Amino acid sequence: MDDARAGFLAAADDAGSHGPAAPEAVRALIGEMLARQITxxxxxxxxxxxxxxxxxxxxxxxxHRQLRLALTAFLGSSADAEIGLDREGYLAALARLPVPTGEEIEQHVVDVVRERQPVDADDVDRLVIEQLGATLHDPLVEQLLDRVTDGLLRDDESPVAIVAPDLLVHVPSLLDGVVLTHRLTDDERESGVLLAVDLPGFARTGLQHRGEAIHDYMGDDGLPRWLGPRDWLAPFPAGSLLTVRAQADGELELAALGSEPPAADELVSTVRAAYDTEVGEPWLPVTAEDLLLATLVRDRGAFAQPAPPLTELAVAAGLELRGASFAHEESVWHQAAIADRHYRIIHWLGAGPEVAAAGRALELLDEGIPDRTAAHEVLRDLYSLPVLEVVVDELLGTSDDPDRAARLAAHADRLLALTSRPAEQAVAHWLAAAAAERLGAAQDAETQLRSAVRADPGWPAAENRLAWYESDRGNAVAAVARLRRLGFSRQDSPDLAVLERFAEAPVERSLGRNEPCWCGSGRKYKVCHLNRPEQPSLPDRVGWLSRKAVAYLERRGGDVRSVVFQHALALVSADDDAIDDAIDDAIDDALDDPLVSDTVLHEGGWWQRFLADRGPLLPDDEALLAASWALVERTVCEVLDVVPGRGLTVRDLRTGDRLDVRERTFSRTARSGTLVCARIVPDGETHQFVGGLFPVAPGTEAALLELLDQHDGPALLEYVADLRRPPRLVTTDGEPLLDCRAELRVSDPSSARSVLDHRYERDDDGWLSFAAPEKGAATAASRTVLAWLRLQDDTLTVRTMSAARLDACLADIRSDLPAARLVLDERGPIESAAIARPASESPTVPNEILLEWLDEQERAWCREPVPALGGRTPQEAAADPTRRDELSRLIASFPHVDPASGAVGLRPHRLLELLQLPAMP
Incomplete structure (x- = not known):
């Protein structure tokens, strides 16, 4: 394969897509087919x-996007994509490329809707195709138009919306001049946060007040809110009826009415008629925005003058408000609940027969399992573990409602009474166990699970769940046996990874039945540990006990899931504009972070719930030890002495206590003087760390201890996220630091070289673009390089360290070389490995530019006040003999930056050189 094809295929990942992204599997298939065709x-x-x-x-x-579009439009429904390809149509489509871009089509759609609203969706398609000069029923254009329109309608910030029956409207122009009202509360006036249920649609207009942005967002209750500029609501008295008038430019005019406007019968009737049209076909609740837009479609002047709030008008029209939607009778809400449940099932199970099985089982359970035939059908469907788990989650819900658990228990009892088939009996016992667990009756749940295993030995749902109970009871041998029979390994089961080392054959004790038990309980051996597995020493079981608590969070279900997820979100260290995949990966990593689970258990209060629910299952000594852990606060400690691989001695900065800590991993790298935040729990002999630990910068320990005293788990994790988040890398002019590279094809290289000589300064093998020199800067070495340009044959390469610099340089080139054609535009994070590579390897961003920038950042840090140094600058601390050790410890605490990792950070050894401090050992 030639270089041109290889380079083209290598750029495929940057192609993106028009409109909503296709499923990953479909996108991968299209990409593979296209690559094979080209190769x-x-x-x-x-x-x-x-x-x-x-x-x-x-x-x-x-x-790439054009080719993918053509290929997708002519793929049939055959399982074998190549067989399903309409080759003749595909080749004809290739000849018709390029079709208009998604951005061009989107602009046509928006323009047509704005000019003709309300306009039927089919008419929009016809008019846009006419404007594009395309042919009706061209699969290429139709597919692209469908994607673009669907993307506009799915985006709740787009200017286009749809109302019944299939009418498109342009929301900003439809709302131009509209006046809506809202009753202002004391809390809203004080906080500057407005509940916006009465003010739908305005968020699509580009909210601002007196030139300052208003931020709209969804609260934890799912209701829309506006956060406005400082004191923007202060001029209006609490309790007043606030008017909000929209304008085409997004500016909102706010005022307080002096008198109450009437609820005109005609307006109330129009609102009800709009609702009836919207609810008619789907029989689902109507959102506040849809109700407003549908009302304006019927009467553009409906809200030209102040009226009562939309929610009050809807009530006057016989509608009920729940959340931000309206309905006129319970059947509409019920239909919404069914639809929501269906969407949740699809989300968890994907498309396939399991969705139908789960839906069928839930319907029969809703009907109360009318007969034996229904019972057999439900239990047969629930024998599939994925279906079982989804159905039980739906029945129990995400809250800890005891009534729902009691209903599930009643379902289980009825199912047990209606079947005698062993496999079905096992399912019914499993349901009874799930209900008992949610009610906090773990021992009853264990009894049901053992009955399920006796009824159907080897059924994965019961065996896996019972292994959890065996582990909590301290029976590692039984737990491991069950997990191994299910095919689990250490790699895919965190429980098995912990349990295997405790599953060796127990040591036989030569004790008489009436002798004191070896465990120290004071009871006779025959009533204590005879015929029970002997437990390892208590200190050896600390990790096992910690795993039991984490397994409780993972398996319990209910509201703990949302608690854990919210804590994980607090730890996510991702930029607001990070791509969804990166955020998802960060959340997955956070969910596995021991600090998250320990924060939920300790600061979140779930350790006490663990003791209440699972404590009766724990061995007696573990239950006592676990109870003592509930009293241990997270703290900051200083490492005093280290025995690598065995343990360390620390001083608790909160109490001043010296503690010996048994530890194998951290002690291999810990150094005296290091500060860490951790929970240090007793283990029956000494102490151990549990739940993860993190370093503490000298000078910040007092503030951190104050934060720990608040017992606010998410706040603590946000603090840790700030520690882990890499510094925001910017250029000298404050732009985000990026690796930017563009290539342009020039028609006349000789002429282009002359133009570049005239505009830029010559470098060894190209040109440099410099920022305007600051006062006193006389040489290139004292100026900032903005761009680095190279011309090889007919290809002009431009490299910069920010998007703004690249855009500015490209604008200059287009002005000077209008015939130049852009063939490549790549922008991404800086690779720090480029700093370490020799110039001969030709990194994307030249070594000298990166090193110059990094040197500027390090010199600036030395001159700026640092909170960890009490507000002093590092230069001031270095000049003070009493602060030098503190400064050295601070620099030593900076993370080591591995050039191969792609990260960029301050170099501790360079900081020590700049501050004339001794090098680190």
Whole structure:
């Protein structure tokens, strides 16, 4: 394969898509087919089309999107994509490329809707196709138009919305001049946060008040809110009826009415008629926004003058408000509950027969399991573990409602009475166990699970659940046996990873039945540990006990799931504009972080719930030890002495106590003087760390101890997230630091070289663009490099360290070389490995620019006040003999930056050089 094809295929990941992204599997399939067609040159028209589009000036990402669109439009429904390909139609489509871009089509859709609203969706398609000069029923254009329109309608911030029956409206222009009202509360006036249920649609207009942005967001209760500028609601008295008037430019005019406007009968009737049209076909609640837009479609002047709040008008029209939606009778809410449940089932099970099985089981359970036939059907469907878990989650809900658990227990009793088949009996016992667990009756749940296993030995749902109970009881041998029979390994079961080392054959004790038990309980051996597995020493079981508590969070269900997820979100260290995949990965990592689970258990109060629910199952000595842990606060401690691989001695800065800590991992790298935040619990002999620990910068320990005293888990995790979050890297002019590279094709390299000589300064093998020199700067070495340019044959390469610098340089080039054609535009994070590479390896951003920038950052840090140094600058601390050790410890606490990791950070050894401090050992 030639270099041109290889380079084109390498850029495929940057191609993106028009409209909503296709499912990952479909996207991968299309990408693989396209790559194979280009590699094999079959059909040859694919690569020819790619070359034609590139030569016409389209960049690689756009060409990829065009080719994918053509391929997708002509794939049939065959399981074998190649067999299902309409080859003739596909080749004809390739000849018609390029089609308009998604951005162009979106603009046409928006323009048509704005000019003709309300306009039927089919008419929008026809008019847009006419404006594009395309042919009706062209699969390429139709598919792209469908994607773009669907994307607009799914985006609750887009200017286009749909109302019944299939009418599109342009929300900003429809709301221009509309006046809505809202009753202002004391809390809203004080906080500056407005509950916006009465003010739907305005969020699509670009909210601002007196030139300052208003931020709209969903509260924890799912209701829309506006956070406005400082004191923006202060001029209006609490309890007043606030008017909000929208304008085309997004500016909102606020005022307080002096008198109450009447609820005109005509307006109330219009609101009800709009609701009836909206609710008619789907029989689902109507959102406040849909109700407002549908009312305005019927009467554009409906809200030209102040009226009572929309929620009050809806009540006057015979509607009930729940959340931010309206309905006129319970059947509509019931239909919504069914639809919501269906969406949740699909979310967890995906498409397939299991969705139908779960829905069928829930319907029969809703009906109270009318007969034996229904019981057999329900139990047969629930024998599938994924279906069982989803159905039970739906029945129990995400809250800890004892009534729902009692209803599930009643269902289980009825099912047990209606079947005698062993496998079905096992399912019914499992349901009874789930209900007992949610009611806090773990021993009853264990009895039901053992009955399930006796009824159907080997059924994974019961065996797996019972292994959890065996582990909590301290029976590692039985727990491991059950998990291994299910095919689990240490790699895919955190429980098994802990349990295996405790599952060795117990040591036989040569004790008489009436002798004191070896465990120290004071009881006779025959009534204590005879015929029971002997437990390892208590200190050895600390990790096992910790795992039992985490397993409780993972398996219990109910409201603890949302608690854990909210704590994980607090630990996520991701930029607001990070891509969804990166955020999802960060959340997954946070959910596995021991600090998250320990914070939920300790600061969140779930340790006491663990003791209440699972304590009766624990061995007596573990139950006593676990109870003592509830009294241990998280603290900051200083490492005093270290025995690598065995333990360390620390001083608790909260109490001053010296504690010996048994520890194998951290002690291998810990150094005297290091500060860490941890929970240090007794283990029956000495102490151990539980739940993760993190380093503490010298000078911040007092503030951290104050934060710990608040027992606010999410706040603590946000603090840790700030510690872990890499510094925001910016250029000298404050722009985010990025690795930016563009390539342009020039028609006349000789002329281009002359133009570049005129505008930029010559470098060894290219040109440099410099910022305007600051006062006193006389040489290139004292100026900031904005761009680095190279011309090889007919390809001009531009490299910068910010998007703004690249845009500015490209604008200059387009002005000077209008015939130049952009063929590549890449922007991404800086790779710190580029700093470590020799210049001969030609990193994307030149070494000298990166090193210059990094040196500037390090010199600036030395001159700026640092909170950890009591507000002093590092230079001031270095000049003070009493602060030098503190400064050295602070620099030593900086994380080591591995050049191969792709991170960029301050270099401790360089900081020590700049401050003339001794090098670290």
């Amino acid at each position: 094999d040159d079959d059909p040859a028209e694919v690569w020819r089309t790619a070359r034609r589009l590139l030569d016409a000036g389209l960049d690689q990402a756009t060409v």
